[in-house]
Amino acid sequence: MKSVLMKNLSIVLSVVLNAFIGLTFSACNSQNQGAMTASTSAVKNTDSCNVARIVYINTDTLMNKYLLAVELNEAFLKTQEERRTELNVKAKSLDQEANEFQRKLENNGFLSEARAIDARDKLLVKQENLRRLQEDMIAKTAREQNELNRQLFDKLTVFLKKYNQEKGFDIVLSTQLGGNVLFAVDGYDITSDVVDRLNAEYKAEKGK
Secondary structure, three states: OHHHHHHHHHHHHHHHHHHHHHHHHHHHHHHHHHHHOOOHHHHHHOHHHHOOOEEEEEHHHHHHHOHHHHHHHHHHHHHHHHHHHHHHHHHHHHHHHHHHHHHHHHOOOOOOHHHHHHHHHHHHHHHHHHHHHHHHHHHHHHHHHHHHHHHHHHHHHHHHHHHHHHHOOOEEEEEOOOOOOOOOOOOOEOHHHHHHHHHHHHHHHHOO
16 A cells, blocks of 8 residues: 555656646747847857756655655555454454354244345345445545645645746656666756755744
8 A cells, every 4th residue: 555655646746847847848948939039149148948957856765755745645544544444344243244144044043034034134234334335435545645646746846846946957857766767977866955855844834
């Protein structure tokens, strides 16, 4: 469960970064289109988009070290464990009742056919209720995960916009273990700085 959730959170970050890349290229295109109407010397001065400042963030590392993501993940897992325990207890109890019904049926333990039918029908109702409970838990899990992703998405979007106003990067890529960035020289990986700043902001907000 943990690996699945953290993978989903990494995907959320990738979406944020991809959107950021799209905004950057749009800005570059706008600058280049404006330069087309200027003089030759002006075009030479607007060639900065051809030398893009590219950096990347390791989303696996970010999701494992960003305190908000870690806390959200732990709370999510705790809720799922509680629900799973509740469901397993109910399923085990129902299984015991079903076995007892079968034992009585095979040994003519019911005083009448009507009582056997009544016991069977009660079991079927409990089985249906258990099925509905399971479906309800699955739906709640999906809603909570979507809300978790939305919360993280909003935080990262706001942070990256503010962060890049200071740094002025042209492209921020995302990668993970086995991802697209197989090698980069020092200076391109900004994961540590991003994590430190995100955590500093999160601690400050929690301290208010």
